[in-house]
Amino acid sequence: MGERPRVFVARVLPAAGLDQVVAATEARVWDDELPPPRDELLRAVEGCDGILTLLTDRVDAELLDRAGPQLKVVSNYAVGFDNVDVDECTRRGIPVGNTPGVLTETTADLAWALLMAAARRIVEGADYVRAGRWKTWGPMLLLGPDVHGATLGIVGFGRIGQAVARRAQGFGMTILYHDPVRLPDEVTQPLGAEYAELDDLLARCDFVSLHVNLTDETRGLVDAPRLARMKPTAVLVNTARGPVVDPVALHAALRDGVIGAAALDVTDPEPIPVDDPLVSLPNCLIVPHIASATPATRGKMAEMAAANLLAGVRGERLPNPVNPEVYERP
Numbered sequence: 001m002g003e004r005p006r007v008f009v010a011r012v013l014p015a016a017g018l019d020q021v022v023a024a025t026e027a028r029v030w031d032d033e034l035p036p037p038r039d040e041l042l043r044a045v046e047g048c049d050g051i052l053t054l055l056t057d058r059v060d061a062e063l064l065d066r067a068g069p070q071l072k073v074v075s076n077y078a079v080g081f082d083n084v085d086v087d088e089c090t091r092r093g094i095p096v097g098n099t100p101g102v103l104t105e106t107t108a109d110l111a112w113a114l115l116m117a118a119a120r121r122i123v124e125g126a127d128y129v130r131a132g133r134w135k136t137w138g139p140m141l142l143l144g145p146d147v148h149g150a151t152l153g154i155v156g157f158g159r160i161g162q163a164v165a166r167r168a169q170g171f172g173m174t175i176l177y178h179d180p181v182r183l184p185d186e187v188t189q190p191l192g193a194e195y196a197e198l199d200d201l202l203a204r205c206d207f208v209s210l211h212v213n214l215t216d217e218t219r220g221l222v223d224a225p226r227l228a229r230m231k232p233t234a235v236l237v238n239t240a241r242g243p244v245v246d247p248v249a250l251h252a253a254l255r256d257g258v259i260g261a262a263a264l265d266v267t268d269p270e271p272i273p274v275d276d277p278l279v280s281l282p283n284c285l286i287v288p289h290i291a292s293a294t295p296a297t298r299g300k301m302a303e304m305a306a307a308n309l310l311a312g313v314r315g316e317r318l319p320n321p322v323n324p325e326v327y328e329r330p
């Protein structure tokens, strides 16, 4: 029997996936709560056949060089993979795996929770009670916009965007979507979603929820001119990636009443420093990138990441490759 493959796992994952990896490989698991510092990461991947990374671990040419030519797979524990230089992996014939599908509904739930919480000022209300400021019922106390019957704009109409649209249907909302690809009627009609150009969508919507991947095209997509197109009462929800929104422009827009509120699961930078001016704005609700954070979903993500890793080190096709073109090479 040959030697067991050497792998590095960049954090402790749910047992549903980690146990399989540990049983089948010579695994080193980074067991700190914080990501491995860059120099530790580079050292840890040396000589590995496979690496299992998180969105906090940058996988680039330097890391691939340090790993060495025997590296057979990069398995990312996320559906997003903007932390991985996929083109560089492809050039080297290394498949990259991700975890699509299993976190769609869970992420849409969190986007919905943020939308509702920002609209109805749930965190401000809870802080108000905790601070002992609740003295009486007030006709003007903590008013926020109605969600039901409002217009929702979904930017990025893939799996998660569509799952958010399904939730919006239950609230009788008008749904607009924007996506580089215009989706077929079979997809949009059952959801009652109408295509709109981005600037038009921003101008017409009471709520805007972002669901695009982070790419060169989407970095800074929501900038000062685009925020200025939005309604002064509009609520912006971001569960995609922080850099899709210009944070300086967002702060100015929230502070100056250009838009009504924002609710962010993702920030730029991430984690956002506690003294960042966005953190102290009462109309900016920020949670720490927890959209997929349920035990069931994180367990399924771990199983998928393990399956990608183990297939890769065995030289088999990954169940979920983001660069399937590596298999088309001679």
Ligand code: DGY
Residues within 6 Å of the ligand: 055, 077, 078, 079, 080, 081, 103, 291, 292
């Ligand atoms: C992802 O999977 O890309 C999320 O951001 C974390 O679950």
